[in-house]
Amino acid sequence: MHPQVALLLTLVLLLAAGDGGLVVGTLPAIITRTCVDVGRGGQVGYDSCVEALSADSAAASAKDARELAVVATNLTVANVTSTVLVLDDLVKNLGECLRYYRDMNKTLEGVVGDLRAGRLKAASQKLLDATEAPSSCDMLLFEGSAEKNPMSKENNDAEWHMRLLACRRRILGTDVKFNSWSHATY
Numbered sequence: 001m002h003p004q005v006a007l008l009l010t011l012v013l014l015l016a017a018g019d020g021g022l023v024v025g026t027l028p029a030i031i032t033r034t035c036v037d038v039g040r041g042g043q044v045g046y047d048s049c050v051e052a053l054s055a056d057s058a059a060a061s062a063k064d065a066r067e068l069a070v071v072a073t074n075l076t077v078a079n080v081t082s083t084v085l086v087l088d089d090l091v092k093n094l095g096e097c098l099r100y101y102r103d104m105n106k107t108l109e110g111v112v113g114d115l116r117a118g119r120l121k122a123a124s125q126k127l128l129d130a131t132e133a134p135s136s137c138d139m140l141l142f143e144g145s146a147e148k149n150p151m152s153k154e155n156n157d158a159e160w161h162m163r164l165l166a167c168r169r170r171i172l173g174t175d176v177k178f179n180s181w182s183h184a185t186y
């Protein structure tokens, strides 16, 4: 066997055995050993373990497994903190969206009443008032720090339905302009 291949094989076998004295590259032994252990668990791969721990300068100076565990816990706290911020932002903005849509629903109820009673002008005006909800909700989520829009399908659907009504606006016998949809493709 070629000596270099043999050496490589030995290194790999040592790594797999979790030998604490082994240092690969510039990685502290404590990181490689811990990550070999972690990797063996099968939940987190060796590479992602090394990547996560070596990104933190505190991990490089960790003296033992307990200090490394503190670092790993700190990393988790940072991650959870970011998740909490994302959820905070989403909950706040989704709460606003809920308010928009409840108002829209109420307004549309009024439109039905107006149409049945033949109050076409009032119906048109109410329809106009009701057009904002989907785009306002989209805008809030778009600008939100969470940078997620779990409502985009529903907002698109609502816009589509309102556009359908806009196309039928002549049925109402008025010339209401749905300015906010000037960009829409009919």
Ligand SMILES: *[C@@H]1O[C@H](CO)[C@@H](O)[C@H](O)[C@H]1NC(C)=O
Residues within 6 Å of the ligand: 058, 067, 070, 071, 074
């Ligand atoms: C863990 O986080 C705390 C609070 O941010 C910090 O004071 C401490 O130095 C960190 N420890 C390590 C090992 O990263």
Ligand SMILES: *[C@@H]1O[C@H](CO)[C@@H](O)[C@H](O)[C@H]1NC(C)=O
Residues within 6 Å of the ligand: 052, 078, 079, 082
């Ligand atoms: C949280 O953990 C994931 C997976 O390791 C990582 O991709 C992400 O960047 C982390 N986020 C923060 C804010 O630390």
Ligand SMILES: *[C@@H]1O[C@H](CO)[C@@H](O)[C@H](O)[C@H]1NC(C)=O
Residues within 6 Å of the ligand: 102, 105, 106, 108, 109
């Ligand atoms: C929306 O309005 C309808 C009546 O037009 C009502 O039956 C329904 O419960 C309302 N939905 C919500 C969520 O308020």
